[in-house]
Amino acid sequence: xxxxxxxxxxxxxxRDLRDRIARIGRSDTGREPGRSVGLGVPAIDQALPAGGLxxxxxxxxxxxxxxxxxxxxxxxxxxxxxxxxxxxxxxxVQQADLFAxxxxxxxxxxxRLVFAEAGKNVLPVMEEGLRHTTLAxxxxxxxxRLSLIASRRLQLAAEQGGVMAVLLRRSHVFxxxxxxxxxxxxTRWRVGVLPSTGGLARARWRLDLTRCRGGETGSWIVxxxxxxxxxxxxAAFSDGSDQGVHRRAG
Amino acid sequence: xxxxxxxxIRASTGAPDDTPLVTASHxxxxxxxxxxxxxxxxxxxHPGMAVAQAQSLVPGLVIHAAALDDDAAALRRLAGxxxxxxPLVAPDPPDGVFIDVxxxxxxxxxxxxxxxxxxxRLLAQNIGGRTAxxxxxxxxxxxxxxxxxxAMVIPVGGxxxxxxxxxxxxxRLDATPLRRLGIERVGQLTAMPRAPLVRRFGQHIATRLDQxxxxxxxxxxxxxxxxxxxxxxxxxxxLLTAEAFSSVIGRLMRAVCTDLEExxxxxxxxxxxxxxxxxxxQTLRVGSAxxxxxxxxxxxxxxxxxxxxxxxLGVEAMRLTVPHIDALAYAQTAVRLRDTDAREVxxxxxxxxxxxxxxxxxxxxxxxxESDVPERSVRRMPPIGSTDPGSWPANLPRPxxxxxPPQRVEAMALLPDxxxxxxxxxxxxxxxxxxDGPERIAGEWWKRDGEMRSVRDYFQVxxxxxxxxxxxxxxxxxxxxxxxMSWYLxxxx
Numbered sequence: 246x247x248x249x250x251x252x253x254x255x256x257x258x259x260r261d262l263r264d265r266i267a268r269i270g271r272s273d274t275g276r277e278p279g280r281s282v283g284l285g286v287p288a289i290d291q292a293l294p295a296g297g298l299x300x301x302x303x304x305x306x307x308x309x310x311x312x313x314x315x316x317x318x319x320x321x322x323x324x325x326x327x328x329x330x331x332x333x334x335x336x337x338v339q340q341a342d343l344f345a346x347x348x349x350x351x352x353x354x355x356x357r358l359v360f361a362e363a364g365k366n367v368l369p370v371m372e373e374g375l376r377h378t379t380l381a382x383x384x385x386x387x388x389x390r391l392s393l394i395a396s397r398r399l400q401l402a403a404e405q406g407g408v409m410a411v412l413l414r415r416s417h418v419f420x421x422x423x424x425x426x427x428x429x430x431x432t433r434w435r436v437g438v439l440p441s442t443g444g445l446a447r448a449r450w451r452l453d454l455t456r457c458r459g460g461e462t463g464s465w466i467v468x469x470x471x472x473x474x475x476x477x478x479x480a481a482f483s484d485g486s487d488q489g490v491h492r493r494a495g
Numbered sequence: 496x497x498x499x500x501x502x503x504i505r506a507s508t509g510a511p512d513d514t515p516l517v518t519a520s521h522x523x524x525x526x527x528x529x530x531x532x533x534x535x536x537x538x539x540x541h542p543g544m545a546v547a548q549a550q551s552l553v554p555g556l557v558i559h560a561a562a563l564d565d566d567a568a569a570l571r572r573l574a575g576x577x578x579x580x581x582p583l584v585a586p587d588p589p590d591g592v593f594i595d596v597x598x599x600x601x602x603x604x605x606x607x608x609x610x611x612x613x614x615x616r617l618l619a620q621n622i623g624g625r626t627a628x629x630x631x632x633x634x635x636x637x638x639x640x641x642x643x644x645x646a647m648v649i650p651v652g653g654x655x656x657x658x659x660x661x662x663x664x665x666x667r668l669d670a671t672p673l674r675r676l677g678i679e680r681v682g683q684l685t686a687m688p689r690a691p692l693v694r695r696f697g698q699h700i701a702t703r704l705d706q707x708x709x710x711x712x713x714x715x716x717x718x719x720x721x722x723x724x725x726x727x728x729x730x731x732x733x734l735l736t737a738e739a740f741s742s743v744i745g746r747l748m749r750a751v752c753t754d755l756e757e758x759x760x761x762x763x764x765x766x767x768x769x770x771x772x773x774x775x776x777q778t779l780r781v782g783s784a785x786x787x788x789x790x791x792x793x794x795x796x797x798x799x800x801x802x803x804x805x806x807x808l809g810v811e812a813m814r815l816t817v818p819h820i821d822a823l824a825y826a827q828t829a830v831r832l833r834d835t836d837a838r839e840v841x842x843x844x845x846x847x848x849x850x851x852x853x854x855x856x857x858x859x860x861x862x863x864x865e866s867d868v869p870e871r872s873v874r875r876m877p878p879i880g881s882t883d884p885g886s887w888p889a890n891l892p893r894p895x896x897x898x899x900p901p902q903r904v905e906a907m908a909l910l911p912d913x914x915x916x917x918x919x920x921x922x923x924x925x926x927x928x929x930x931d932g933p934e935r936i937a938g939e940w941w942k943r944d945g946e947m948r949s950v951r952d953y954f955q956v957x958x959x960x961x962x963x964x965x966x967x968x969x970x971x972x973x974x975x976x977x978x979x980m981s982w983y984l985x986x987x988x
Binding site for chain 1: 842844845846848849852853857858859860861862863869872873878886887889892893894895896897898899923928929930931955957959960961962963986987988
């Protein structure tokens with residue numbers, strides 16, 4: 246066992262081991278391993294094995310509670326991350342209820358977006374998009390159960406193309422148990438809303454990292470994306486309680 | 496096009512429309528009229544009439560020498576032009592063109608629309624014509640020449656009824672021997688017992704009748720203009736499987752793309768023709784948003800559609816043609832000076848594949864529109880092409896999900912001008928903790944009369960658990976003409 250008195254050495258060893266495991270786990274056709282986009286919050290990025298969301302990988306995001314159906318907070322969370330990537334984004338939707346001005350408000354400009362209304366074919370269309378390495382990311386809005394095979398296909402396509410795949414999962418059922426079924430996604434996020442403390446300036450979200458391959462899960466309270474897609478750790482949360490309280494073993 | 500020959504002469508000589516114009520050729524030792532124009536036809540002239548007789552009927556008749564070879568060449572060119580409508584086109588000498596619009600008519604808005612489009616475009620070139628659509632080439636031939644209207648659509652299964660009143664000549668037969676028996680109309684011929692008819696006049700009449708009625712399949716021999724870029728492969732053994740087709744597509748595509756590269760062109764539309772053992776031809780057509788000669792990309796678009804091909808007993812030849820090409824400069828692997836520009840170009844293959852899979856209207860970009868009414872502030876546009884760099888005003892709150900149409904909610908507001916204290920949506924009560932507004936949006940009376948005075952007051956509200964909604968009230972809170980004060984939920988933040 247490593248004791249906590251030598252954190253630097255332990256961290257290095259752990260990082261090395263994780264890298265090796267990651268290299269074993271992924272098929273070796275990816276472009277450049279280890280590329281990632283950070284959330285812009287150091288506390289969260291440190292908890293992720295890639296130092297952020299890995300680019301050539303599948304990530305899931307879903308709303309929580311009454312927002313499970315519209316997943317408005319989760320949508321903004323995803324849009325904020327994409328706003329900090331460069332290059333075109335394919336957004337595959339089942340039905341068109343997305344409002345582009347709202348995406349532009351967190352920095353994801355409409356010029357970068359191509360929408361595809363795929364109806365029931367969201368997953369195949371996403372896979373198609375992931376083969377095109379010129380895209381920065383492919384987002385798919387998906388409701389229903391995701392089979393392990395389907396998620397594995399997306400993960401493989403994302404790895405091969407080096408394109409980030411994001412599944413925005415929606416459901417008519419509040420906190421649908423189907424959203425917690427295992428999948429091949431690298432990370433899985435639940436984005437829940439919290440009451441704001443002072444007026445309507447910036448919304449507060451509860452970010453739950455409920456799955457993280459090669460890392461630990463965790464929960465954070467953040468202030469919602471600003472006009473450039475950046476999150477900020479909630480002041481009260483970072484000052485007061487220790488993060489360890491919110492983190493569970495993965 | 497009964498007057499194609501004379502229309503052609505008129506176009507090249509610039510003769511005025513109202514003078515009769517005819518062409519003459521030799522039938523044995525007689526000089527007879529070969530083609531007459533509309534004016535001459537009205538004066539009682541018709542093809543086959545002796546020139547001397549025509550001259551006596553119409554003094555000062557302008558007679559041109561018939562150039563049958565040129566006429567045939569013109570018809571072939573015209574057939575090539577008709578490839579714009581469908582992949583299978585054949586000239587029907589001396590004055591017609593067959594277009595197999597199976598599965599292509601809906602692209603132009605229906606069968607009747609196709610016919611009027613053909614007529615309109617011919618007329619623009621000063622060519623008078625008549626058109627018809629039917630289940631069989633024979634019936635269409637008859638209806639175009641003897642039908643009551645310029646653009647006639649014979650419904651599926653209605654051939655026998657439609658043809659019954661046409662003269663026998665409509666069946667592409669020599670009517671003289673039949674007329675001796677008193678048979679004038681197609682209906683009479685259909686009613687005759689078949690065996691004696693064949694015994695007396697030969698198989699020919701029965702075949703023509705069956706071809707028109709659809710009992711016998713009549714393949715049309717498609718025309719391909721010589722300048723058309725194309726490739727064809729024939730097989731010793733008929734092919735049946737999708738894998739085999741796929742590998743042939745790859746070979747054809749490489750050949751075509753090499754040709755395209757030599758001429759500096761890219762394909763915008765490609766037709767793939769499967770020539771079946773039974774003589775019929777199946778076609779696939781794919782389009783590309785930008786000119787392309789990327790063999791792999793184009794081949795994959797066909798591969799995805801192979802399931803729509805019915806190979807029947809087997810396919811003995813495949814032909815790939817490129818009816819629509821555009822200039823495409825040589826590909827250059829340049830240093831990427833501006834990253835975004837390079838990506839812009841590269842995205843086209845993806846767009847093509849998605850558009851071919853989902854339909855072109857389902858793949859789009861959006862662009863801002865200067866409109867105060869939120870649902871009108873977003874415009875869909877084609878995914879490829881210039882995008883204007885405008886954006887929406889950043890200082891106004893806009894939701895990320897929009898309900899279209901807005902949903903009615905029951906809201907409680909203390910004062911007419913205030914945000915609601917609580918509202919009920921889908922039978923769930925939301926208590927408003929924070930609210931921002933109103934943002935007053937006036938109706939666009941220049942778009943619709945009904946919006947002359949209407950007003951919406953928008954509020955961004957947050958409920959007790961932190962969900963944020965976009966609500967609006969119809970009306971300004973004072974004047975009843977501006978709206979009925981009802982509340983609506985329009986979006987989610």
